[in-house]
Amino acid sequence: MSKILIRGARVLGGEPQDVLIDGEVVEAVGSGLSAEGAEVVEADGKVLLPGLVDLHTHLREPGREDSETVLTGTRAAASGGFTAVFAMANTFPVADTAGVVEQVWRLGREHGYCDVQPIGAVTVGLEGRKLAELGAMHESAAGVTVFSDDGKCVDDAVMMRRALEYVKAFGGVVAQHAQEPRLTEGAQMNEGIVSAELGLGGWPAVAEESIIARDVLLAEHVGSRVHICHLSTAGSVEIVRWAKSRGIDVTAEVTPHHLLLTDELVRSYDPVYKVNPPLRTERDVHALREALADGTIDIVATDHAPHPHEDKDCEWAAAAMGMVGLETALSVVQETMVETGLLDWAGVADRMSQAPARIGRAEGHGRPVSAGEPANLTLVDTAYRGSVDPAGFASRSRNTPYAGRELPGRVTHTWLRGKATLVDGKLT
Amino acid sequence: MQRHLISAADLTRDDAVHVLDTAEEMARVADRPIKKLPTLRGRTIVNLFFEDSTRTRISFEAAEKRLSADVINFTAKGSSVSKGESLKDTAQTLEAMGVDAVVIRHGASGAPYRLATSGWIDAAVINAGDGTHQHPTQALLDAFTMRRRLVGRDAGLGQDLSGRRITLVGDVLHSRVARSNVDLLHTLGAQVTLVAPPTLVPVGVETWPCEVSYDLDSTLPKSDAVMMLRVQRERMNAAFFPTEREYSRRYGLDGERMARMPEHAIVMHPGPMVRGMEITAEVADSDRCTVVEQVTNGVSIRMAVLYLLLGGNEPAVAHARTTEEK
Numbered sequence: 185m186s187k188i189l190i191r192g193a194r195v196l197g198g199e200p201q202d203v204l205i206d207g208e209v210v211e212a213v214g215s216g217l218s219a220e221g222a223e224v225v226e227a228d229g230k231v232l233l234p235g236l237v238d239l240h241t242h243l244r245e246p247g248r249e250d251s252e253t254v255l256t257g258t259r260a261a262a263s264g265g266f267t268a269v270f271a272m273a274n275t276f277p278v279a280d281t282a283g284v285v286e287q288v289w290r291l292g293r294e295h296g297y298c299d300v301q302p303i304g305a306v307t308v309g310l311e312g313r314k315l316a317e318l319g320a321m322h323e324s325a326a327g328v329t330v331f332s333d334d335g336k337c338v339d340d341a342v343m344m345r346r347a348l349e350y351v352k353a354f355g356g357v358v359a360q361h362a363q364e365p366r367l368t369e370g371a372q373m374n375e376g377i378v379s380a381e382l383g384l385g386g387w388p389a390v391a392e393e394s395i396i397a398r399d400v401l402l403a404e405h406v407g408s409r410v411h412i413c414h415l416s417t418a419g420s421v422e423i424v425r426w427a428k429s430r431g432i433d434v435t436a437e438v439t440p441h442h443l444l445l446t447d448e449l450v451r452s453y454d455p456v457y458k459v460n461p462p463l464r465t466e467r468d469v470h471a472l473r474e475a476l477a478d479g480t481i482d483i484v485a486t487d488h489a490p491h492p493h494e495d496k497d498c499e500w501a502a503a504a505m506g507m508v509g510l511e512t513a514l515s516v517v518q519e520t521m522v523e524t525g526l527l528d529w530a531g532v533a534d535r536m537s538q539a540p541a542r543i544g545r546a547e548g549h550g551r552p553v554s555a556g557e558p559a560n561l562t563l564v565d566t567a568y569r570g571s572v573d574p575a576g577f578a579s580r581s582r583n584t585p586y587a588g589r590e591l592p593g594r595v596t597h598t599w600l601r602g603k604a605t606l607v608d609g610k611l612t
Numbered sequence: 613m614q615r616h617l618i619s620a621a622d623l624t625r626d627d628a629v630h631v632l633d634t635a636e637e638m639a640r641v642a643d644r645p646i647k648k649l650p651t652l653r654g655r656t657i658v659n660l661f662f663e664d665s666t667r668t669r670i671s672f673e674a675a676e677k678r679l680s681a682d683v684i685n686f687t688a689k690g691s692s693v694s695k696g697e698s699l700k701d702t703a704q705t706l707e708a709m710g711v712d713a714v715v716i717r718h719g720a721s722g723a724p725y726r727l728a729t730s731g732w733i734d735a736a737v738i739n740a741g742d743g744t745h746q747h748p749t750q751a752l753l754d755a756f757t758m759r760r761r762l763v764g765r766d767a768g769l770g771q772d773l774s775g776r777r778i779t780l781v782g783d784v785l786h787s788r789v790a791r792s793n794v795d796l797l798h799t800l801g802a803q804v805t806l807v808a809p810p811t812l813v814p815v816g817v818e819t820w821p822c823e824v825s826y827d828l829d830s831t832l833p834k835s836d837a838v839m840m841l842r843v844q845r846e847r848m849n850a851a852f853f854p855t856e857r858e859y860s861r862r863y864g865l866d867g868e869r870m871a872r873m874p875e876h877a878i879v880m881h882p883g884p885m886v887r888g889m890e891i892t893a894e895v896a897d898s899d900r901c902t903v904v905e906q907v908t909n910g911v912s913i914r915m916a917v918l919y920l921l922l923g924g925n926e927p928a929v930a931h932a933r934t935t936e937e938k
Contacts, residue, residue: 376816377816449902499720502698
């Protein structure tokens with residue numbers, strides 16, 4: 185394979201250096217590296233990060249190929265600087281057997297834009313009644329280590345306890361969608377001042393917080409690790425902070441949209457802002473940013489949730505919940521965390537690559553940018569500013585809350601094991 | 613006035629008083645032998661009802677016909693909507709038939725707002741009740757009724773409800789009537805108190821321009837009007853209150869309680885009433901209860917709203933007393 189010399193890149197935001205890729209690995213990092221026999225990419229002060237890893241993506245295949253496929257979803261991922269995504273299990277059929285997870289995993293390998301690591305369902309059909317064959321999914325070619333009924337909460341305490349215990353045998357982790365179902369019947373948006381005015385059913389913060397509190401205690405009791413999906417409230421932050429201070433093995437993620445947007449946007453009744461968990465308040469947004477900065481929240485995960493146009497071009501109550509996020513995630517993190525001084529680029533590399541790879545055990549991802557490591561890399565033009573144009577998305581769906589909004593930063597290049605998947609902002 | 617009527621909160625004090633004054637003019641038409649004005653001749657209005665509501669639809673229809681508009685009634689049951697057609701397609705289909713205004717009743721909060729702001733259609737949109745959000749013409753007809761009774765039919769012209777104490781009792785949480793009334797009555801200068809069991813008051817109510825009380829008896833003597841909201845029996849199944857009887861005892865209006873109200877104070881209800889639940893027959897049938905008047909006034913208010921949104925600059929009523937247009 186050919187060599188690539190990335191010249192003058194600010195590795196993790198540091199001083200400009202050259203990075204030489206040979207085949208699938210980084211051969212050298214240093215100053216004045218020889219360009220002989222190498223294709224040269226002038227980084228020109230752009231920031232070089234390890235390829236981003238998303239622990240929470242909905243690729244929709246199999247079953248809802250009208251909104252996304254493994255191909256279009258992984259192209260969107262490469263476009264956003266990701267080299268690995270974890271595909272959620274709420275497909276049709278549900279990814280609750282070795283057969284389904286292997287299919288998704290193989291499609292990812294064949295297309296080659298981004299590694300696809302399937303997440304297995306915790307319970308059969310996401311129904312919360314019977315454990316899925318977690319061991320079989322782990323032993324399959326897909327090597328599943330993360331299990332989640334995302335979209336639904338494993339609300340039965342005994343089922344959650346058993347799942348937490350069972351996956352210890354092979355180092356798995358249960359990723360909980362924390363939503364107490366009875367407290368959120370008919371829920372349409374965050375319960376508070378805005379829902380009271382708009383007359384939309386409330387999704388109270390306590391419905392998330394009570395499940396997180398229960399699950400960290402369960403994890404402590406059985407000595408398992410637990411991961412909290414899309415944490416969205418200030419109260420949840422306090423519970424996770426308390427749990428970590430007790431030494432409980434808990435990790436948590438926050439989505440880009442919960443770092444930026446609030447429930448005030450729902451006043452437009454535009455379902456592009458309808459998402460689960462719902463957009464919260466300004467106070468929550470600030471607590472989430474602080475928690476991501478101080479490490480209480482470990483990672484950013486997109487909860488990329490594509491939906492066809494007709495599922496959003498309707499009245500609020502009839503609309504689907506979710507937003508696409510792969511192609512805007514890094515820009516939102518730059519805006520909310522880097523430009524506010526809360527995180528430096530090394531911190532971004534940790535929250536969006538190293539930590540998610542560690543939680544999901546994604547081999548070869550989230551590694552240091554140094555000689556001998558797999559060349560999974562992302563080059564970011566951090567000086568860029570432009571407004572988001574959904575028409576330019578690689579995703580099959582356009583349900584972004586940022587259309588027309590100016591956001592900083594743009595991924596120009598992505599390399600997956602030395603192979604460019606994105607060059608000058610264009611997919612290969 | 614704006615082009616649409618979506619929320620009572622969108623009306624300024626002067627807008628609202630103008631609607632009430634115009635409605636008084638419209639009310640005079642009802643006293644004539646021929647109850648019809650040519651104002652909206654040649655204009656087409658569709659009553660787009662996704663929720664069953666016979667009384668609101670008939671009220672709008674009567675108002676439209678008295679203004680000589682062509683009326684199309686559309687109910688979701690048995691229509692293309694029941695076959696899965698979207699709100700957008702339904703609205704565009706109707707507009708393609710040449711509709712000037714859409715009066716919409718929908719179970720989803722915000723549906724009229726979406727219809728007015730999404731660029732789906734150009735017609736004027738009038739909210740006839742959306743989910744648990746707003747019902748602005750109900751609030752207007754309630755304010756009209758209060759002004760007539762508490763200020764006076766002629767004395768009320770040009771006036772608002774400054775200083776009047778209005779109490780709303782019942783299921784505030786699920787009530788678009790309560791939300792609309794709080795907004796409009798506040799705009800008109802009234803002091804509003806909501807009375808309900810805590811379970812039926814929304815979280816977030818603290819920013820509303822009103823007081824909240826859990827005690828009906830202490831509120832009644834300080835009320836110029838008491839509006840009873842309908843309470844659905846099914847609510848007790850979701851633990852909002854223990855039993856129908858307990859609800860009635862604590863929050864229902866009976867003759868004994870009515871006697872604690874000031875002599876001039878009125879009892880209102882948006883209908884349909886659940887007799888024996890939030891209101892006893894004795895109260896409902898008393899002279900102080902304005903339920904039937906509210907229905908009559910509803911037609912006048914809806915005529916005024918339609919005229920002001922669609923009627924252009926011509927005076928609504930020939931030789932009207934207030935013909936000045938803003």
